Amino acid sequence: MRPLQPLALTVSAPPHRHCGVTVRGRMGNILLAMAPAVVMAVASFGVSGFRVMAMAVAAAILTEAVCDKFMDRETQIHDLHAAVVGLSFAFLLPASAPWWLAAIGSAISIVLGKMVFGGLGGSPFCAPLIGWAVCRLSWPLFMDLDASMLNVELTYPLAQLKNFGLGFVSVTDLGQLFMGRQLGGLGAVQIAGVLIGGLYLILRKHISWIIPVGVIAGALITAALFNAADPNVYAPATFHVLTGSMMFGAFFLATDGPSSPNRRIPMLLFGLLIGVMIIIIRVYGVYPDGTPFAILLASLFTPVFERIRPKPFGVR
Amino acid sequence: MQNDTIHLDLAELTLEGRAALVSCGQDVKRGQRIAISSSPGLGDLHSPVAGKVEHVDPFRIRIKADGEGEVEPVELNSLKGEGLLAALRELGADLPMAPSLNTLIINGVDEEQGIGSRRKMLASHQPTLERGLSAVQAIYAPAQTVLAVLKDSEHSLAGTASVEIAAKYPSGLDPLVALAATGKEAPEDALVLGLETVFQAGRIMETGLPAMETVVTCGDSQFLVAVGTPAGAILAKSGQTPKDRDRIVLGGVMRGTAASSPRQGVSKKTSAVMLVKNPTPVALDAPCVGCGQCVQHCPARIDPSMITSYAEFGMYDKAEAAHIDSCFECGICGYYCIARRPMLQYIRLAKCELAKAKAQAGEEVAQ
Numbered sequence: 053m054r055p056l057q058p059l060a061l062t063v064s065a066p067p068h069r070h071c072g073v074t075v076r077g078r079m080g081n082i083l084l085a086m087a088p089a090v091v092m093a094v095a096s097f098g099v100s101g102f103r104v105m106a107m108a109v110a111a112a113i114l115t116e117a118v119c120d121k122f123m124d125r126e127t128q129i130h131d132l133h134a135a136v137v138g139l140s141f142a143f144l145l146p147a148s149a150p151w152w153l154a155a156i157g158s159a160i161s162i163v164l165g166k167m168v169f170g171g172l173g174g175s176p177f178c179a180p181l182i183g184w185a186v187c188r189l190s191w192p193l194f195m196d197l198d199a200s201m202l203n204v205e206l207t208y209p210l211a212q213l214k215n216f217g218l219g220f221v222s223v224t225d226l227g228q229l230f231m232g233r234q235l236g237g238l239g240a241v242q243i244a245g246v247l248i249g250g251l252y253l254i255l256r257k258h259i260s261w262i263i264p265v266g267v268i269a270g271a272l273i274t275a276a277l278f279n280a281a282d283p284n285v286y287a288p289a290t291f292h293v294l295t296g297s298m299m300f301g302a303f304f305l306a307t308d309g310p311s312s313p314n315r316r317i318p319m320l321l322f323g324l325l326i327g328v329m330i331i332i333i334r335v336y337g338v339y340p341d342g343t344p345f346a347i348l349l350a351s352l353f354t355p356v357f358e359r360i361r362p363k364p365f366g367v368r
Numbered sequence: 369m370q371n372d373t374i375h376l377d378l379a380e381l382t383l384e385g386r387a388a389l390v391s392c393g394q395d396v397k398r399g400q401r402i403a404i405s406s407s408p409g410l411g412d413l414h415s416p417v418a419g420k421v422e423h424v425d426p427f428r429i430r431i432k433a434d435g436e437g438e439v440e441p442v443e444l445n446s447l448k449g450e451g452l453l454a455a456l457r458e459l460g461a462d463l464p465m466a467p468s469l470n471t472l473i474i475n476g477v478d479e480e481q482g483i484g485s486r487r488k489m490l491a492s493h494q495p496t497l498e499r500g501l502s503a504v505q506a507i508y509a510p511a512q513t514v515l516a517v518l519k520d521s522e523h524s525l526a527g528t529a530s531v532e533i534a535a536k537y538p539s540g541l542d543p544l545v546a547l548a549a550t551g552k553e554a555p556e557d558a559l560v561l562g563l564e565t566v567f568q569a570g571r572i573m574e575t576g577l578p579a580m581e582t583v584v585t586c587g588d589s590q591f592l593v594a595v596g597t598p599a600g601a602i603l604a605k606s607g608q609t610p611k612d613r614d615r616i617v618l619g620g621v622m623r624g625t626a627a628s629s630p631r632q633g634v635s636k637k638t639s640a641v642m643l644v645k646n647p648t649p650v651a652l653d654a655p656c657v658g659c660g661q662c663v664q665h666c667p668a669r670i671d672p673s674m675i676t677s678y679a680e681f682g683m684y685d686k687a688e689a690a691h692i693d694s695c696f697e698c699g700i701c702g703y704y705c706i707a708r709r710p711m712l713q714y715i716r717l718a719k720c721e722l723a724k725a726k727a728q729a730g731e732e733v734a735q
Contacts, residue, residue, distance in 0.1 A: 059629075059630060060613065061627065061628070063615070063628055064626055065626075065702070065710040066622060066623050066625070066713075067621060067622040067623070067702045067712065068622075069648055071704050073704075075706050077706070172657045260664070314660030361669070362669045364670045364691035365554070365695075
C-alpha cells in the first residue's frame with residue numbers, strides 16, 4: 053500500500069491492548085469442543101446422525117442471514133454463533149429426526165431464541181433450548197426417542213426408568229453409558245466426548261467451572277437423596293449424571309453467556325438449581341430427561357440470582 | 369537520565385480543560401502562564417519555551433521556540449497552607465483542595481507495567497522530592513504521610529512511612545493504593561498524590577519557576593522532558609519510528625490517550641510515551657454479547673456490561689444508579705471484552721455527562 057502522507061496514526065479509546073479473545077474465537081473454540089462428541093455421534097449413529105447435524109447447522113446459519121436481511125443490518129454469521137446454536141440444537145435431537153424437524157427447530161432456535169431479542173447477547177434464554185422446547189411440544193412423536201428409534205439396538209435408559217422402573221433399565225453399566233452406548237439427544241449422550249470438550253473449554257477459560265460443577269453437584273446430591281430414600285425405585289446418582297443431556301447441558305447450554313449469571317455465587321446457585329430441577333423433573337415430571345426444561349426454568353431466575361452482588365468499591 | 373538532550377523547536381501543550389490566556393502570534397517568555405485552570409486538582413499551564421504562539425484552539429496551544437527571556441522566580445519560602453497551595457497551583461502544580469486530612473498518600477508506584485517514571489524519580493531526584501514533600505505537607509498538614517512503593521523496592525522518602533504495593537495491575541492505581549495504605553476503600557480523610565506532582569512541587573520550590581518538566585518512560589529508558597515536548601521527538605530519542613496505522617499512546621497501554629499526531633506534547637501527568645505497533649483491535653460499535661467477562665474481572669465489583677449499555681443509550685441516570693462512581697477506570701473491562709466494545713470510553717462518557725448535568729443543576733439552584 054502506498055504510504056499515507058502525512059503519517060496517519062490510529063487513534064482509539066484505551067485500553068490499547070486486548071486479551072485477544074473475540075466472539076468468533078470463542079464460538080470457534082466451542083465448536084472445537086463439540087467436535088469429539090460429533091465424531092462419537094457419527095460413529096454411533098452413522099450417516100443419519102451426520103445428516104441431522106448438518107441440516108441443523110445449515111438451517112441456523114441461513115436463518116440468521118435471512119433475519120439480518122429483514123432487519124436491515126449487517127450480518128454477523130461470521131461470528132459462528134449461529135453454527136453453535138444449530139449444532140447444539142442437533143445434539144438434542146434423536147438421530148432419526150426428519151430433515152424438516154431439524155431445519156424448522158434450528159430456524160426457530162435462531163428466530164425465537166436469538167434474533168427477536170436483537171441478536172447475540174439479548175436473549176434471556178439459551179437459544180437451542182427454545183427450538184427444542186417448541187419441537188418437543190409441537191411434534192412429540194418425532195422428538196420421542198423411543199418411538200422413533202425402534203430399529204436401533206441402543207436403548208434409552210431414561211425412558212425405561214420413567215416408563216417401566218429401575219429394574220427394567222437394560223444398560224446400567226456406567227462405563228457403557230459413559231461411552232455413549234445409549235439413546236438420547238444424538239450428541240448429548242456422547243458423554244465422554246462432551247466431557248472432553250467441556251474440560252477443554254474450562255481449561256481455555258472460555259467457560260467458568262462454577263456452573264458445570266453446580267449442575268453436576270446439584271444433580272448428584274438430589275439424586276443421592278432420592279436413592280437413599282428407596283434404592284429399589286430411584287436410580288443411583290451416577291446413573292443420572294451419565295444419562296441424557298445432563299453433561300451436555302452442564303457444560304454447553306447452562307454456560308451460555310447472556311442467559312446465565314456472571315458472578316460466582318449466583319453462578320453456583322444457578323447451576324445447583326438446574327441440577328436439582330433435572331432430577332425433580334426426571335422423578336416426578338412427564339419428560340424422561342429434564343435437562344432442557346430445567347435450564348430454561350433456571351434462566352428465568354437469572355435476574356433474581358444476579359441481585360446477589362457484592363458492594364461496589366468504596367460504597368458504604 | 370538524558371536531560372535537555374531533546375531540543376524543543378516546537379512545544380504543543382494540551383489544555384485539558386484549561387482556558388487559554390494567549391492568542392496567536394503573541395510572544396511568550398519561558399515560564400509565562402499561557403492557560404488558567406478552573407478545575408480543582410489541575411494547576412495552570414506555562415510555556416516551557418520562549419517564543420511565539422503559533423496555534424491556539426480549544427484543545428491545545430502550539431508555541432514555536434525562537435525567542436528569549438524567562439519570567440522572574442517567585443519567592444515562596446514565606447508561604448504556608450492555603451496561600452502556598454494557591455501559589456503552587458498558579459505555578460502549575462496539580463494540587464487539589466483538601467480541607468481536613470488524616471493521611472497524605474504519595475503514590476510512588478508506576479500505574480502500569482512497562483512504566484518506570486516514578487521509580488526513576490525516587491532513584492534520581494530524592495532532594496527535589498523531599499523539597500516537594502515538605503511543601504505539600506505544609507499545605508495539607510496531614511497527621512501522617514505514607515509513601516506507596518513497589519513491593520521489594522528499596523526506595524523511601526524521609527518523613528514518610530512506606531506501604532508496599534504488589535507489582536500487579538491495577539494495584540498501583542490511586543484508589544487501590546489508598547486502600548492498601550489506609551485499609552479502607554475510598555477513605556474520606558485521605559488524599560493520594562502522584563509522585564510526579566510532588567516532584568513538580570519540589571521543582572517549583574527549588575527554582576521559584578513554574579512546573580515545566582516531567583519524567584516520561586519511553587522504551588526502556590526514562591527522560592526528564594519539558595512539558596509540551598512532542599511525543600514523536602521522545603520516540604525518536606529512544607530510537608522508535610512510528611509508521612502508518614501505529615498508535616502513539618501518551619500514558620500506559622491500559623489507560624493512556626492515543627495521540628492524534630506525533631506533534632502532540634506530553635502533559636504534566638504523562639508518565640510514558642508508548643508506540644503500539646501490534647494490530648490490537650480498535651474498538652467496535654458492537655452490542656454487548658453478555659459473556660460476563662468484564663463483570664468477573666472488574667476490580668471495583670461493578671457491572672461494566674450494564675453500565676456501558678446504559679451509557680450507549682444515553683441512560684446516564686441508570687448508570688449512576690449502577691454505581692458508575694465506583695469505577696476507577698482501570699480499563700480491564702475493555703481488555704477482556706470479547707465484543708471489543710469501547711468500555712472505558714462509554715464509562716468516561718457517562719461520567720462526563722453526569723458531571724455536566726450536576727454542574728448545570730448546581731447553577732440552577734444558585735440562581
